[in-house]
Amino acid sequence: MTYITFDLEWNQPPRGMRPLPEFGEEIIQIGAVKVDAATGHADRFRADVRPQYYTQIKKEVFQLTGISASQLENGVPFPVAAQKLRAWCGEDFRFVTWSHEDVPVLRRNLRQFGLDESWVPEVSYDLQKIFSVQKLGKYQQMSLAKAMDLENLPHPLSDHDAMHDALHTACLCETVDFAKGMAEYAFYEAEAARGQAISVNKGQGYKTPEDAHADGALRRFVCPECGQPLQVGEWQKLPGIKRKAAARCPQHGAFEVRLRCQPVRTGGFKARAGLYRPEEKAETEQAAE
């Protein structure tokens, strides 16, 4: 069995353009590394992918990745990149990622382009779950850079480059008991699911936190059981500029909404409101982003 660390960068519909249904993100860069410490992770796959649907790079994506539309003009179309990736992966492999998002995005892109997805293994591993539970005793979201710091591993390569992230993930594979992680993976997944928001509303462009508190869109949630709109009460103050509010479904009972505002480097504030089951609130602090 070959273990392949795998990372994607993706574009989103630029401002003013609606996302295509059931597509969402369009892959613009693929990085993958065969985990083999003996070779120093020398067997690598990299592709810049020229987007077909969202041909302008969303500003936030450029700010995060540094990937520009002109760089992608030299990229290959997604079907070519996918075919090459499939051939490079070979038979009998598993993807290992740093988050649970990359493999579903790959599948959605394959479907959108009408390509076979049967070669993508059903089972894949989110190393972030294995790493944090083994190292910290509980699930905690963290960046690759933070995990490398925790392990005192140098990481001179820039973040949010698919190849660099795949390489860092490969390095971190060697810091955990990976065999144990795979054998007990269901436990790690259950740990990660505890205290995770059921759903999240995000907002940005607020001048002050009070503007975010007044934004009704952040308070709009539906019951995860029946899909009915939840009745959300007034915000209550928590330490700092955090707020929480009780939420209720007439049929399915109590939930809780937690709001967090953060200043943005370019000025103003952004906000994240998460819907939680009330008994899980103790875990939400750490898990939020």
Ligand SMILES: [Zn+2]
């Ligand atoms: Zn309900």
